[in-house]
Amino acid sequence: MTGVSRLDDPMPDSPSQTTPIPPVDGVLTMFYYNDLQAAADWYHRVLGFEKILIAEGLVLFRIHEGSQLALVGKGYGSQQPLAGTNKGAILSIQTRALQQWHERIASHEAEGIGHELHRGGNGRTVEFKVRDPEGYTIEFFEWVE
Template sequence: MPTPMTERLPIPSIDGVLTMFYYRDLAAATDWYERVIGFEKILAFEGLSLFRVHQGSQLALVGEGFGSQQPIAGTNKGAILSIQTRVLQQWHERLFRYQVPGTGEGLQSGGGGLTIEFKVRDPEGYTIEFFEWIE
């Protein structure tokens, strides 16, 4: 007889996924994601900028002193934004035109040879990975 710990119950519906990054300079990060990356800003409050990444996927930029967490110094943030795309070359060209560090290295093999990718860092060191599965 299945128990609650072994039985696979259906999950309730999910309307979206939100990733939260924390910043000392929220204005600079907001400008970078809006202007350089090109994400659509869908909400802005004091201490918060919310961007649509994809249908049902959003990125929240939270300013220092707001939210439940605080900005982490350095580049090891413990989280990255990983963007899967079928137009990897177009993303690379866009960010290369903006002279975003990391784009000069070109596309790399990643994921144990399962992906082609490139990685950049945002103004406060969060890693943004763009990748495409190799078919």
């Protein structure tokens, strides 16, 4: 693609070319819910994510080694749940098993899932999206070579 850098190529004049960054051990995304139990049940039942911590106002899931999703109940944490589907954030999951994920989620008749995979990211991805019980978008995608 003309004018586009590959993801594994460093950007010209990026600070990482001259100064290495400290190690990162993982990434944690936090979503906030009015009904924490319903959301936690959905992520476990529909997506099959593994619960690794349950505490008052918090359910933590492992998505992948070093990647976790924290569901936080209303009145806990530093943020509050937002109404509607424009949350200002989505959970985007890169996978080579895109068709299997689509079939799994479609079998649960989850809201927002289309019948087919489609091109996204200006033609750079194949993807589909689904909504959780309170409107957060979860995107599953694969880069197009």
